[in-house]
Amino acid sequence: MKKFLAITAALLLQVAIAPPDLLDAQVMGATTQEIFKQFSEHVVKIEVVETGSAAKASIGTGFYASDGGHIVTNYHVVSKLIHTPDRYRIEVTDVSGQPIQAAVLGVDVVYDLAVLRTNRRPKGYLALESKGVDQGTRLYSLGHPRDLGLTIVEGTYNGLLRHTLYPKVHFTGSLNPGMSGGPALTQAGRVVGVNVATEGEQISYLVPAERVAALLERTAKVQEPSANSFLAEVGKQIHANQARYLADLFSPKTPSVTLGPYSLPTKPTEFFRCWADALRRKEIPYVAVTHDCSTDDYIFVSSEQSSGIVRFYHQLLSTEQLNPAQFFTLYSGQFQAGNTAVFGNEEEVTRFRCQTRNVQTQTGKLKAVLCARQYVKLPGLYDAAFRVATLGARNVGLVTTLSLSGASFDNVQLLTRRYMENVKWRR
Amino acid sequence: MAPLGYVERLDGKGGVVERFPIESFPIKIGRAYGNDVILDDPYVCPAHVAIAPDEQGRLTVTDLESVNGLRESAWEKPVASLEIRSGSQFRIGHTQLRYCGVDHALAPTLVDRDSRRLWLNSPYTAVIVGVAVFLLLCLDAYLTIIERVTFAAIVSEPLSTFAMLLLWSGLWALASRVIVSRFHFPQHATIACGAIIGFFLLSFFAEWFEFLFPSVPTLWIAGLFGSGLIIGALVYGHLKFASTMQRHSRLWAALLVSAVVVGVSAISDYAGRSKFSNAMEFTGILKPLDAAWLPAITIDEFVERSQKIRQDLDALAQKAKATQP
Numbered sequence: 001m002k003k004f005l006a007i008t009a010a011l012l013l014q015v016a017i018a019p020p021d022l023l024d025a026q027v028m029g030a031t032t033q034e035i036f037k038q039f040s041e042h043v044v045k046i047e048v049v050e051t052g053s054a055a056k057a058s059i060g061t062g063f064y065a066s067d068g069g070h071i072v073t074n075y076h077v078v079s080k081l082i083h084t085p086d087r088y089r090i091e092v093t094d095v096s097g098q099p100i101q102a103a104v105l106g107v108d109v110v111y112d113l114a115v116l117r118t119n120r121r122p123k124g125y126l127a128l129e130s131k132g133v134d135q136g137t138r139l140y141s142l143g144h145p146r147d148l149g150l151t152i153v154e155g156t157y158n159g160l161l162r163h164t165l166y167p168k169v170h171f172t173g174s175l176n177p178g179m180s181g182g183p184a185l186t187q188a189g190r191v192v193g194v195n196v197a198t199e200g201e202q203i204s205y206l207v208p209a210e211r212v213a214a215l216l217e218r219t220a221k222v223q224e225p226s227a228n229s230f231l232a233e234v235g236k237q238i239h240a241n242q243a244r245y246l247a248d249l250f251s252p253k254t255p256s257v258t259l260g261p262y263s264l265p266t267k268p269t270e271f272f273r274c275w276a277d278a279l280r281r282k283e284i285p286y287v288a289v290t291h292d293c294s295t296d297d298y299i300f301v302s303s304e305q306s307s308g309i310v311r312f313y314h315q316l317l318s319t320e321q322l323n324p325a326q327f328f329t330l331y332s333g334q335f336q337a338g339n340t341a342v343f344g345n346e347e348e349v350t351r352f353r354c355q356t357r358n359v360q361t362q363t364g365k366l367k368a369v370l371c372a373r374q375y376v377k378l379p380g381l382y383d384a385a386f387r388v389a390t391l392g393a394r395n396v397g398l399v400t401t402l403s404l405s406g407a408s409f410d411n412v413q414l415l416t417r418r419y420m421e422n423v424k425w426r427r
Numbered sequence: 428m429a430p431l432g433y434v435e436r437l438d439g440k441g442g443v444v445e446r447f448p449i450e451s452f453p454i455k456i457g458r459a460y461g462n463d464v465i466l467d468d469p470y471v472c473p474a475h476v477a478i479a480p481d482e483q484g485r486l487t488v489t490d491l492e493s494v495n496g497l498r499e500s501a502w503e504k505p506v507a508s509l510e511i512r513s514g515s516q517f518r519i520g521h522t523q524l525r526y527c528g529v530d531h532a533l534a535p536t537l538v539d540r541d542s543r544r545l546w547l548n549s550p551y552t553a554v555i556v557g558v559a560v561f562l563l564l565c566l567d568a569y570l571t572i573i574e575r576v577t578f579a580a581i582v583s584e585p586l587s588t589f590a591m592l593l594l595w596s597g598l599w600a601l602a603s604r605v606i607v608s609r610f611h612f613p614q615h616a617t618i619a620c621g622a623i624i625g626f627f628l629l630s631f632f633a634e635w636f637e638f639l640f641p642s643v644p645t646l647w648i649a650g651l652f653g654s655g656l657i658i659g660a661l662v663y664g665h666l667k668f669a670s671t672m673q674r675h676s677r678l679w680a681a682l683l684v685s686a687v688v689v690g691v692s693a694i695s696d697y698a699g700r701s702k703f704s705n706a707m708e709f710t711g712i713l714k715p716l717d718a719a720w721l722p723a724i725t726i727d728e729f730v731e732r733s734q735k736i737r738q739d740l741d742a743l744a745q746k747a748k749a750t751q752p
Contacts, residue, residue, distance in 0.1 A: 285575060324715035325570035333573070335711040346703040350743035353736045354709040356641040360723040367641070370733050371707035374740040376747045382740070385707060392718030409737045413730050420726050 061143040061182035064125040073181030106219035129190035143179025164297040169206035250418035285321035307406020453479035470520030553613035611668040618664035659685030
C-alpha cells in the first residue's frame with residue numbers, strides 16, 4: 001500500500017522558475033545544480049500549526065503556481081485544517097524565511113490537491129507542462145524530506161498508471177515524507193506533476209499537471225471562502241467520485257473465478273489487483289483456498305479515514321477428514337473472524353450496525369451479514385462490510401467478504417445486492 | 428426408675444451435644460468424678476453448682492463458690508443463684524447447659540420431603556451423572572477440534588472443567604459440614620453436574636435457534652436470562668443441602684442471586700454498547716443443515732431491511748454531532 005508523503009514532517013521543495021521566455025531558452029542538459037539554483041525560490045514549506053500550542057502538526061511542500069500568489073500543495077498536507085478549521089492555521093515559508101499565514105482557496109480531495117494563497121506577491125512562479133512527456137524523461141522533484149531542508153531528487157518519468165483510481169504519474173525517484181505537494185519538474189522547469197505518494201524503493205507517484213490546472217482554474221476567481229465550507233465540499237467530491245466508480249462495479253459482466261463448486265466475482269475493473277493462494281498441508285485436516293481482490297489505491301480523507309477502498313476476498317474451505325460438526329466449527333470461526341475495523345475514532349465515525357439474515361439466492365442459500373457505519377463529519381458516506389457464507393453442504397463452504405469505504409448507502413445496498421447475485425453454485 | 432429430667436450440654440448453635448439423666452434432686456455439677464453431671468471443661472470447678480428444688484418445687488441453681496461463677500449466658504453477669512424451669516439455660520465456665528423436664532414441650536414433627544428425592548441422595552446418581560457430564564464434555568471437545576484429533580486434545584479441557592466441578596462441589600460440601608454437620612458431597616456434585624448439562628443444552632438450542640432465525644438475538648437472551656435461571660437453580664439446589672433454610676427462603680435466595688447475575692451482566696452489556704468501538708457485532712453461527720429446511724428471505728428483502736441500518740446510523744451520527752464541540 002502506498003504511503004502519503006505528508007505525515008508529521010513535510011518536505012519543502014524549492015523550484016525556481018524562470019519566466020516562460022527564459023525557460024524556452026533553457027539549455028537542454030542543465031545540471032541538477034543549475035535547476036535547483038534556478039527554480040528553488042518558487043518552492044515553499046507549508047506547516048499546519050495547532051493554534052493552542054503553536055506547535056506544527058504537519059509539514060509539507062508547495063509551490064507558487066500563478067503571479068497572483070496561488071500556492072499548490074496536496075490536500076493531505078492541509079487536511080487537519082479542513083476537518084477542524086478552528087484548531088489549526090497554515091503557515092507558509094518561502095525563500096525569505098519569514099512564515100506568513102495562508103488561506104485555503106479550494107481543494108480536490110479525489111486528486112489530493114489544494115490551492116492556498118498568502119498576501120505576499122511572489123517573485124515568480126512555476127508553469128505547468130501542457131505537452132505530453134516521453135517515458136524516460138528526466139524529472140527533478142523538489143521538497144523537504146522529513147523537514148531536513150530543501151532537497152532536489154532526480155528520477156524519470158514512467159508514464160501514467162492505470163491500476164490506480166485515477167491515472168497517476170509513475171516517477172522513479174525517492175520521494176519521502178515531507179515532500180508532499182512539491183513539484184516534479186522537467187529540465188526546462190515546467191511542472192509535470194505534484195509529489196503525492198511513494199511505495200518505497202524509488203517507486204513514487206505524482207498527481208498529473210492537468211489536474212493542477214483544473215483546480216487552479218476553478219480557484220482563480222475565488223477570494224476568501226470560509227474554511228468551514230470545505231468539509232461539505234470534500235463530502236460532495238467524495239460522493240460524486242464514489243458514484244462514478246462504483247456505478248458499474250459487479251455488474252453481470254463481471255469476470256468470474258471458480259473455486260470448488262462456486263463461481264465468484266473477480267477483477268471487476270482495471271484498478272483492482274487480485275491475488276490467490278491455497279493452504280494445503282498434511283498436518284491440517286482441511287484445505288483453504290483464498291482469492292483476494294482490492295483497489296490498489298484510495299483517497300486520503302483524513303489520517304483516520306479514507307475513501308474508495310473496495311476489497312473483496314473469497315475463502316473456500318473444504319475437508320475430507322473432518323466430520324460435519326467439526327467442519328462447521330471451523331467454518332463458523334472463519335465466518336466470524338476479522339470483524340474489527342483497523343481505523344476509526346469516535347470523532348469521525350459512528351459505531352457499526354449489523355444485520356444478519358439467511359438469504360435465498362438464485363442458486364442456493366446464504367448466511368449474509370451487512371455491517372455499516374457512517375462518517376460523522378461527512379454525512380451520507382459510510383464504511384460497510386458485507387459477508388456471506390454458503391449453506392447446505394457438509395464438508396465444503398465458502399466465506400466471502402466485500403468491504404467498502406466512503407460509499408453512499410445507496411451504493412452499499414446496490415453492491416450488496418450485486419455481490420450476492422454474483423456468488424453462484426455449480427451443481 | 429424413670430428419670431425426672433435431663434441436663435443437656437449445648438454447642439455454640441444451641442444443638443444438644445450430651446444428655447445427663449436426673450434420677451433425683453439435688454444434683455451436683457462440676458469437673459470432679461463425684462458429681463452427677465461431670466463436665467470436661469477446664470474453666471469449671473470440681474464442684475461448681477448444685478440444682479435443688481425449694482418447698483414449692485421450684486428449681487434453683489446455686490453457685491458453690493466457684494472460680495468463674497454462674498451466669499445465664501456468656502453475656503450476663505455472674506449470679507449467686509438462678510431459678511430455672513424446664514427449658515432454662517445457664518452457663519458455667521465455657522459450658523452452656525439446659526435443664527429439661529421429662530414433660531418438656533416439643534416442636535411438631537417435620538414432614539420428611541427428602542425421601543421423595545431419594546435418587547439425589549444416592550452416591551450412584553452422582554457417579555452416573557458425573558460420568559455423563561465428562562463424556563458430554565469430551566464429545567463437545569471432539570466435535571469442536573479442527574486440527575488433528577488426539578486423545579490429549581479431547582480430554583484435557585474436560586478434565587480441567589471436571590476438576591473445577593469437583594472443587595466447586597467440595598467447597599459446598601465444606602459449607603454443608605460447617606452448617607448442617609454433613610458433607611453431602613455426592614448431592615452437591617450431582618447438582619453442579621446438572622448445571623453444566625443445563626448450560627450445555629442452553630447453548631446448544633440457543634445456537635440452533637440463532638442460526639435458523641438470525642433476526643432474533645437468541646444467544647444474547649440465552650446468555651443473559653438463561654444463565655441467570657441456571658445459576659438460580661444451582662444456588663437453590665446447593666442451599667437445600669448446605670443450609671437449614673425452608674423452601675420459600677431458598678427460593679428467595681436463588682431469585683436474589685439470579686437477579687444480581689442478570690443485573691450485573693445487563694449493566695456491563697449496556698456499558699459496552701454505549702462505548703465507541705470499531706468492532707462489528709454479529710453472531711455468524713453456521714450449522715450443517717440441509718438448505719431445504721432453512722428459512723430464508725429473498726435478496727430484495729435483505730436489501731430492503733438494511734434500510735433499518737441506515738436509520739440507526741443516521742440517529743447515531745446525529746447524536747455524535749450533537750455531543751461534539
